[in-house]
Amino acid sequence: MIQVMIVEDDPMVREINSKFLKRVEGFALYKAVSNLDDAKKYVLANKLDLILLDVYLPKENGLDFLKWIRGQEINIDIILITADKSIERIQEAFRYGVVDYLIKPFNFERFKEALLQFKGRYDKFKENDVIEQQDLDKLIASQNTGVSRQEDDFAKGFNKYTYKAIWDEIEKNNGKDFTAEELAEKLGIARVTIRRYLEYMEKENKVDKSVEYGKVGRPQYKYHKFNKIF
Incomplete structure (x- = not known):
């Protein structure tokens, strides 16, 4: 208990x-x-x-x-x-x-x-006394994307409160480009969770994604809000 x-x-x-x-x-x-x-x-x-x-x-x-x-x-x-x-x-x-x-x-x-x-x-x-990385990742993701059984009107596997918090932050950005890492830092939400929600918003045509290639390291994904009414 x-x-x-x-x-x-x-x-x-x-x-x-x-x-x-x-x-x-x-x-x-x-x-x-x-x-x-x-x-x-x-x-x-x-x-x-x-x-x-x-x-x-x-x-x-x-x-x-x-x-x-x-x-x-x-x-x-x-x-x-x-x-x-x-x-x-x-x-x-x-x-x-x-x-x-x-x-x-x-x-x-x-x-x-x-x-x-x-x-x-x-x-x-x-x-458990120890936990493997893949199990820990699943646990972290489930904590940030857990959905109530009463939320039948929302996409399965997503939390409407987390969705709203992310979208509100995007709207505050005034159309400027942003990264998943920047949102994660501002909201205190795991980056892997932010990326899942951004992918979902991309399918909704609420945000668009572009790739920025630097001189070294991995390419960076940047997002921006579509300038249209939804």
Whole structure:
């Protein structure tokens, strides 16, 4: 059973997230707190696997707690749950190792998807002492492209939230050429995943790809958004 702590100051949101958690098999709520002092005390005294962490707390910031956990070298995974949509905040969160980022308001299916993707990786690592590169690549790809069973209206094997994040970033590029590597760095998503989505968008005629040959090394693929309305 995966042991979870919720850090959320809003009693109503805390209750909703607690009820959502109970609906996902394999997870157990061990503690729900409203401030970072209580969260730190509980983390230091108990063994936890996952924290559902709000960013905006009264006179506190959940990212400071995330950084504290990393500084203390405490082995706990974190999913951020916040209304903050800024790319800067999202990038910072992924750089400090969050496994997912849920933007309020979200529905149960997105919440469940985040937990099940985490559980898939958690179980895989718990069952094995070592892992081969090809198996690790599949695991990373599945974490970034996992699709909810309820998403029948979207292409199989793709995640609509990941698709939207990538497309929104492309639109912000104002028609300039870009590479998969540049998108991966901005969004904190694996390059192999970015390439899969770009290939799909190319088939949709939303982006075009060209090859740039340098003097040394492999040719570089550059993409740009088609200048038309879709």
